[in-house]
Amino acid sequence: MTEAPPPGPTDPSRSGSSPQRATPGPWGPRSAATAMAAAEASLSAARTTSVPPVGSPPPAAPAAAAATRMVFTGQGGELFGLLVRGYVLQVITLGLYRFWFTTEIRRYYWGHSFVGAEDITYTGRGMELFKGFLIALAVVLPIQVAAFLILLGLPQAEMVVSATVFLAYALLGQFAVYAGRRYRLTRTSFRGLRLRMTGSAWSYAFRAFGLWILVVLSLGLFYPWATASMERMKMRNTWYGDVPGDFTGSPLVLFRRGILLWLMALALPVLGVVSLIASVPPEAWDALWLWLDGSSARIPTAVGLAIAALTGIGLLTIIVPILLFPAFQAITFRWRMEGTRIGGASFTSGFTVGASYRVYLLGAVALFGVLILLGIVSAIGFGGIATVAVLRGGDGFDSTTAGVIGIVLVALAYLILFGTMWIAKQLLIDLRLQRARLASLAVVNLAALDNARANNVDASAMGDSLGSAVDFGFST
């Protein structure tokens, strides 16, 4: 505060404990010198949509594009509390609490994300997600009922029906990506202004659906172009108040950064399989077929080798992509953030593949530790219970009560095991990943947003809830 005015003469009491005390004016201007100006200001302030007279706006567009660092301030302890409470409430409500839980978690993640000193606010409510879920049910229910009735009457059509349902869900999933994003943006507020999204979720759904088909057909090589196109569709319809967003990421850049991963994940195993098939003598394959067919129990050495090699390659095809996933995620995250524009503001990210691996590797080790700990604790716990049961009387196991208690104990142990791993994964991987990602981010030329003007709208949460109802893991 550069010019702090003296305390107002109309406020002699500093306690503020008595709201009933009399003051001369209804709103008590702080000094006689500013009374006139204040009265004038209050006249124009009556129209809330107008800009209050707070002096002339500062000159926009600073000379050098300054970077404002982003930071995530969330601590594990707070999230742990939210997760434990959320898990327990979800268990006792058979999952119905998930909408309110999702809202709490989002509020945590949004609220702890700061651009410089300014935080991002999530204003969504659990009830909105629940209502959206009820609407989404009205979409999903007819599909399920129709599929069920068709299968009941025409069981031979099972392949066709399940393929159709799969395609319908995939399309709805893409719809939900867009509509859900629209909901989340309209519930995201920064500096008192909400974000929003225009455009049609259906046209996005059809286009994204087609793009994904191309990605699959090209064995993933088309992914940079597809994702750039989808990102452009989303960002060009994204607004911060009246400031439009844009996406300028080049698919070629992503292609160059990711091609090595693609080669390792896909081309290497394929090459391995091809060379294996070429190098193993044909007799060995015939013998292998005979063995698989059950007509020959004899396994020649060559067949054994072929089986070993095939298993090895098969494992590689599964394990290598999993091991490469953190790198893929890091590369796409950085590329996506660096291509994102909102008005004159843009992002830079120093997120490295190494940082991603650090999060995942340490997280995996820690998760493994948690699992071992759980094993020890449950071994001791169950051993103790079994001992007590045996000491109480040998035939205690035959009675119905013992059976019921046993089932309850097993169910409880199962829930605790799953819950602990679920909570541990979010604390040890998701939270740390978010922290590392945000710490790598900076907003360049944030001042360009200073003159953004509000355009607050609401959007239905149906898309967001539909997304989880038809989730196949496509949603990004």
Place this chain on the structure above:
Amino acid sequence: MPSIPAHYYDGITSRRQAVEVSLHPEGLAIFSGEGLVVARWPYAAIRRIEGFRGNGLAITRVPEPGSTAEPRLEVTDPAFAADLSARATLSLTGSDSGRRERRSVVLWALAAVASLLGLAYWGLPALAGRIAPLVPASVEQRLGAAMDPQVRTEFGGPRGLKTCTAPAGVAALANLVGRYERAAGLHVPLTVVVVDSPMVNAFALPGGYIYVMRGLIDKARGPDEVAGVLGHEIGHVRYRHGLQAAIQSGGLAFLLGTVFGDFAGGTAILIASRTLLSSAFSRDAERQADAFGVDLMLKAGGDPDGLARFFRVAGADGMPGVLTWLNSHPAGPEREAAIRKLAENKPVVAAALSPEQWQALRAICSTTS
């Protein structure tokens, strides 16, 4: 009342403004650096911004009519925040109202869970019972035809269950089935086969498909036991229980899979409640089928006591007592008593099978296909 420095966003533009705020009897006043009144917020309109994780307190005011602006004020001074909380108690108790909302959500969710499980327990069987008669017999037969290979794979592994085909045995079985079928007055033709499996079991699919496993014939001490089980299975066909079960499990899968679920470990709870609920459905169906089987034997031959005796055999090496309430069939002794009561003082019209036929049936699995 002193004024306190604060940060203000007017909700109309994105600019962060350094302002000063002070509390007055009617509300909170926000002044610009020059001392001009920027905004006045009545206490009743002030709300805490939930989830604010910065320093101090962030508040907003309820939008005025015709406006969507969501202004925002951040105050770091704790004394001021406390003072404001005291004046705007109702609207500032964000954490309290959050707790209240959570409590009501959980209570309503529990009520929803209870009523939906009630719907699943009583409503679904009733619904399936109403829908099943509306399904044409041809549709039911197609369903059964499609389930036949699946069931054979499920019980017999990848190579499937083999059908027993010894001609004499098949003829004996056809004789028994023919008599029962005429007496039962069914909507679909029966397809009864003995399959080569050591299990002591028999089951019926929609559309008149009945499978008797070899183990059951081996274990039976006379033709009446096999005939009783056959009559019981024909009861399932007559009441279209297979179709009802298919409708019920579809409805249950939807109810439990889509409405509930979606949390870690949730799947197990859902599978458990599904098993419990569907075994509850089938217990009623078993009693109904028992009664039909007894009736059929009294009309077309066989001693209903054979069915009752069979449960003693099956009960002896069935699941241990602990798990009977989980089992899909009602407890053996209970059923035995119910069957004896139904057949009380009723004469046996004819033998189920002649001794020669019974010997042939016992050898039915000497050839299989």
